[in-house]
Amino acid sequence: MGWVGQRQRATGDLIDADVWNYLHVDSQIFSEYQIQSGAFVTKSGAQLCAANDLVTFDTEVLDTDDYHESVTNPERLTSAVSGPVILSYYVPTDIAASFTLMVNGNVFVGAFEGTSTIFCKTIYLAPAAGTYMTLRCNTNGATVAAGAWAAIKQEAIGNV
């Protein structure tokens, strides 16, 4: 008995290995990446910044695909695959400060909107696999509070 269209199965049809692997398993892997991939990292202590210091994060509440590591480059969120991500920062400071998003060490978005004691931004960008994002503090003497966080959520990566 033939299959109805690409995905629908008629009564009495068998689900053979090809169909299962193509339709279910591929879909599952795709869904897993779509659903699961992301990171949420925080700071356990305050950080006194000199001008152009990068904000570091040392606690991984969630990190599904090695977006972050706390030893060598604790300031980075590194995209696991190519494709759009939602990137979100919440960084309170003791004095008004400005911040710049860096991508692979280069300025991506200029000092966002002047200075504030609460930097909270959520943006959408499409990095290539291996691209790393950091947040640079532009204000000398600003202390980033413990509890600041950064988050990244992988969005569409294309179908398998």
Added chain:
Amino acid sequence: MTWADPSERVTGASITSAIWNTQVTNSRNITYNQIQYGIAAASENKAIGAGGVLAFDTDFSVYEGYSNHVNLDRLYAVVTGLHLFAATLVFSGATALTLRKNGSSLRSLGSYTYYNDTALIYLEAGDYIDMTCATARTLSAGSGIQLKLLTGGWTDYSYWGEV
């Protein structure tokens, strides 16, 4: 006969009810979790006292669990994971806003008359969020907050077993 890692099926292997229920049914449920969201909104102007919780009276949630239908000021996380939080709020004057989790401050947002922003926040299942304003203000009708699950809800498939 074993299943190939992680879940591929070799020719001749049966799809047992356990495999079906674990993989297909759970995937379906996970998808349901992912496409749902919660919204709490104000249907009329609300007077909020200094330090008071923003009062919402309408539940537009598209999932049973984002609202408990009693505390309409709150939105609950149904599944542990990263969530997209969004708020569109209009006040009678500027006031400092705080996003709270389980009644404690999660994030100070700054002072606004009009607030329209998003953030990624991490919540565990059962956590609830609400918001407070520092100064007595009127919250305009149509204001609201939204919560949407982004990650999580994915089952750790421990069953790949013999069939």
